[in-house]
Amino acid sequence: MRPTLEVTPPGQAVRITGVRAKGALRRRLIEMGIVPGARIVVMRIAPLGDPMEIRIGRTNLSLRKREASTIEVAPADEGAGAQGRHRHGQR
Amino acid sequence: MDRDEHQDRTTTVAIAGNPNAGKTSIFNALTGARQRVGNYPGVTVEKKEGECFRAGRKIHIVDLPGTYSLQAASLDEKVARDFIVRERPDVVLDVVDASCLERHLSLTSQLVELGVRLVLVLNMSDRARAAGQVIDLAMIRERLGCEVVETVGSREEGIETLVAAISTAAAGELRAIDIDYGNEINTAIDAVLAAIRAGGEGRMQPYADRWVAVKLLEEDPEARRLLWEHHSGATAVAALAGEIKKRIEGHHGDALPVLMAERRYGFAAGLYREVLRCEPIDRQHLSDQIDDILTHRWLGIPLFFLFLYALFSLTFRLGEIPMRWIEEGVSRFGGLVVAHWPGWAGAPLKSLIVSGVIDGVGGVLVFLPTIILLFLGIALMEDTGYMARAAFIMDRLMHRIGLHGKSFIPMMIGFGCSVPAIMATRTLEHRRDRLATMLAIPLMSCGARLTIYSLFIPAFFPEGQRATVLWLVYVIGVVLAVVVVKLLRSTLLRGETTPFVMELPPYRMPTAKGIVIHMWERAKLYLRKAATVILAISIVMWALMSYPKPASYEVDRRIAAGAAVTAEQAAAERRAEGLEHSAAGWIGRAIEPAMQPLGFDWRISTALIGAFAAKEVFVSQLSIVFSLGQSDAQSLSLREELRHRYSPLVGLCVMLFCLIGTPCVATMAVTRREAGGWRWALAQFVGLTVLAYVVTFAVYQIGSW
Numbered sequence: 075m076r077p078t079l080e081v082t083p084p085g086q087a088v089r090i091t092g093v094r095a096k097g098a099l100r101r102r103l104i105e106m107g108i109v110p111g112a113r114i115v116v117m118r119i120a121p122l123g124d125p126m127e128i129r130i131g132r133t134n135l136s137l138r139k140r141e142a143s144t145i146e147v148a149p150a151d152e153g154a155g156a157q158g159r160h161r162h163g164q165r
Numbered sequence: 166m167d168r169d170e171h172q173d174r175t176t177t178v179a180i181a182g183n184p185n186a187g188k189t190s191i192f193n194a195l196t197g198a199r200q201r202v203g204n205y206p207g208v209t210v211e212k213k214e215g216e217c218f219r220a221g222r223k224i225h226i227v228d229l230p231g232t233y234s235l236q237a238a239s240l241d242e243k244v245a246r247d248f249i250v251r252e253r254p255d256v257v258l259d260v261v262d263a264s265c266l267e268r269h270l271s272l273t274s275q276l277v278e279l280g281v282r283l284v285l286v287l288n289m290s291d292r293a294r295a296a297g298q299v300i301d302l303a304m305i306r307e308r309l310g311c312e313v314v315e316t317v318g319s320r321e322e323g324i325e326t327l328v329a330a331i332s333t334a335a336a337g338e339l340r341a342i343d344i345d346y347g348n349e350i351n352t353a354i355d356a357v358l359a360a361i362r363a364g365g366e367g368r369m370q371p372y373a374d375r376w377v378a379v380k381l382l383e384e385d386p387e388a389r390r391l392l393w394e395h396h397s398g399a400t401a402v403a404a405l406a407g408e409i410k411k412r413i414e415g416h417h418g419d420a421l422p423v424l425m426a427e428r429r430y431g432f433a434a435g436l437y438r439e440v441l442r443c444e445p446i447d448r449q450h451l452s453d454q455i456d457d458i459l460t461h462r463w464l465g466i467p468l469f470f471l472f473l474y475a476l477f478s479l480t481f482r483l484g485e486i487p488m489r490w491i492e493e494g495v496s497r498f499g500g501l502v503v504a505h506w507p508g509w510a511g512a513p514l515k516s517l518i519v520s521g522v523i524d525g526v527g528g529v530l531v532f533l534p535t536i537i538l539l540f541l542g543i544a545l546m547e548d549t550g551y552m553a554r555a556a557f558i559m560d561r562l563m564h565r566i567g568l569h570g571k572s573f574i575p576m577m578i579g580f581g582c583s584v585p586a587i588m589a590t591r592t593l594e595h596r597r598d599r600l601a602t603m604l605a606i607p608l609m610s611c612g613a614r615l616t617i618y619s620l621f622i623p624a625f626f627p628e629g630q631r632a633t634v635l636w637l638v639y640v641i642g643v644v645l646a647v648v649v650v651k652l653l654r655s656t657l658l659r660g661e662t663t664p665f666v667m668e669l670p671p672y673r674m675p676t677a678k679g680i681v682i683h684m685w686e687r688a689k690l691y692l693r694k695a696a697t698v699i700l701a702i703s704i705v706m707w708a709l710m711s712y713p714k715p716a717s718y719e720v721d722r723r724i725a726a727g728a729a730v731t732a733e734q735a736a737a738e739r740r741a742e743g744l745e746h747s748a749a750g751w752i753g754r755a756i757e758p759a760m761q762p763l764g765f766d767w768r769i770s771t772a773l774i775g776a777f778a779a780k781e782v783f784v785s786q787l788s789i790v791f792s793l794g795q796s797d798a799q800s801l802s803l804r805e806e807l808r809h810r811y812s813p814l815v816g817l818c819v820m821l822f823c824l825i826g827t828p829c830v831a832t833m834a835v836t837r838r839e840a841g842g843w844r845w846a847l848a849q850f851v852g853l854t855v856l857a858y859v860v861t862f863a864v865y866q867i868g869s870w
Binding site: 105106131135 | 234264426434445457460558667
């Protein structure tokens with residue numbers, strides 16, 4: 075089982091390796107630019123523990139953990155345009 | 166130039182684009198105050214249109230709902246797509262947040278595939294430039310064949326250039342561009358295209374045959390309609406498309422429309438790389454820093470409730486003053502009319518005008534300051550971007566009951582007044598979520614119901630218990646709302662929860678102009694639609710409570726027989742008897758047997774009929790029916806009367822019934838408008854009344870053991 079987005083702690087940058095979602099959810103993710111190869115930074119988790127906020131491109135998106143679990147990721151190398159902000163994990 | 170010459174040169178422009186791209190600011194900059202809100206035919210989606218007169222032409226502008234795509238998967242998308250495809254506007258503006266160009270080009274590519282006279286508007290270009298982004302505008306023009314303009318909508322920069330571009334585009338040709346979907350799908354498209362052309366080329370003008378081929382594979386209903394209506398070999402073509410779809414879907418294990426969306430995104434990404442000259446530095450510190458506090462793990466929720474509390478106290482405190490003016494004004498006006506009423510016009514007509522029309526209108530107007538202030542608060546939250554954070558914070562809770570995070574704020578507003586709350590459900594994208602929220606909002610005990618509680622609670626409960634009872638009533642309302650939503654989501658409004666993928670736009674300083682327009686739009690809507698219905702029904706209510714009148718009054722007979730009765734007392738008794746004799750009184754007595762198991766007698770039942778007009782009317786009807794003349798909730802004698810006649814249990818039951826059932830006319834009128842028909846408003850009425858009956862019955866029966 076490949077690591078998925080919902081277990082990625084806040085502050086970490088990852089690269090998408092696969093999108094397992096199907097149908098309407100998948101289409102929605104694609105519309106927002108969540109496709110293999112894209113780079114995501116996890117920003118924070120909501121106070122009640124769900125959903126999570128991610129940064130993709132120059133957009134901040136909110137995703138439920140269940141939806142995030144359909145996105146396979148791998149650690150991203152720090153490249154140009156990286157945010158380099160670290161924060162304590164909220165979980 | 167006079168009007169006629171303008172008519173001939175009207176250019177229709179549709180504004181499309183992602184949500185949060187600043188479409189509204191562009192629309193406002195172009196139309197100023199010349200805008201109005203209506204509905205798209207047959208659906209409950211808002212249609213914003215306006216006009217502007219520039220460079221010798223009249224431009225009619227329609228601001229389409231913000232969408233991420235034109236696939237017709239959600240109602241907003243369908244409406245936007247249908248407008249462009251069916252109404253064929255002369256020019257389409259594609260408003261983009263210049264900082265999100267890459268993602269946005271996906272929508273742009275759908276527009277160019279369709280073939281429209283496009284103007285690409287790179288809005289918020291100041292932010293993109295500040296981040297170091299440089300786009301090759303000439304390359305965009307070359308690749309997409311469209312005009313490109315950079316603007317800053319909120320500061321109205323670039324608008325003149327935009328208008329010039331619209332003129333140029335309107336005079337130009339329609340161009341459609343073929344999107345590269347990859348070998349497999351391209352071949353499929355060619356095959357379907359060949360089949361279409363075999364039956365005759367150009368049958369589906371003005372749509373390009375290739376576009377229809379692409380859309381057929383995407384299961385687009387509009388394309389199918391075009392095919393069946395205009396193509397002789399429709400059956401064969403449809404069959405071929407279906408076959409090909411199955412084959413490809415078999416290979417990839419997902420629906421063809423989704424695969425095509427993926428390819429389209431790849432096309433857009435490639436296009437972006439071609440036109441990007443300098444990559445922007447990712448920098449959004451301020452907005453993120455604000456979010457660090459506002460969505461903080463421990464601070465986030467308290468701050469949120471603090472903002473809500475501030476919204477409510479400001480609304481009700483500021484709103485009180487104009488409310489009092491309006492009440493004063495209405496009663497003075499009524500007094501004037503009564504004083505100057507011409508004798509020949511007759512008393513019934515006078516009563517209709519004064520008690521029916523003037524009081525009815527007054528009832529509507531008195532709502533207005535509170536509603537406007539609540540709308541102001543909502544506009545502020547939406548335009549700054551905080552609304553999205555509120556949904557983000559509350560989603561987990563909402564998700565548990567089957568709703569969306571965006572439902573939370575409308576439900577909170579419901580504690581103030583159901584009318585703006587129901588109108589606030591427009592932010593919910595999917596009809597199911599909207600309906601479920603709308604139907605449950607009346608259970609959030611609104612401000613008007615407070616007048617009833619402030620009469621009944623002191624009447625029946627000692628000082629120490631009062632706060633607890635009030636709290637109890639509110640809590641019961643919330644609990645029932647949750648139950649109702651869960652029930653609806655498992656019966657009438659069944660279905661999967663919609664994906665929560667939601668954009669959190671950067672915080673923005675809203676413009677005063679934008680907020681005022683935003684707020685004024687809503688207020689106008691309320692006045693126009695809800696108000697007329699409320700007025701009509703108020704008049705009906707008045708008639709029910711005033712007619713038929715008794716031929717003679719008992720108190721008059723007593724006076725004739727020598728009893729000593731003060732003029733005031735006599736008037737009060739006459740009113741009481743009038744109410745008893747009226748249609749409302751008759752109904753009250755007729756349903757008494759049904760209401761007895763709830764502990765209600767005919768007097769309460771009669772007064773409850775007035776509750777539908779407005780909650781305050783319930784209180785005044787109660788005092789009339791007890792011959793106390795017209796008094797309000799503060800009346801001590803009414804309290805005494807209630808305490809003598811009924812038990813605290815009945816008092817509680819009345820409050821519960823008013824909490825759950827009796828949605829006021831304004832609520833039902835707004836529900837009808839937002840849900841798109843009387844059917845749902847009626848369902849709300851019936852459902853809530855039945856629920857009220859059942860709960861009150863249970864409480865009374867159990868309490869009477």
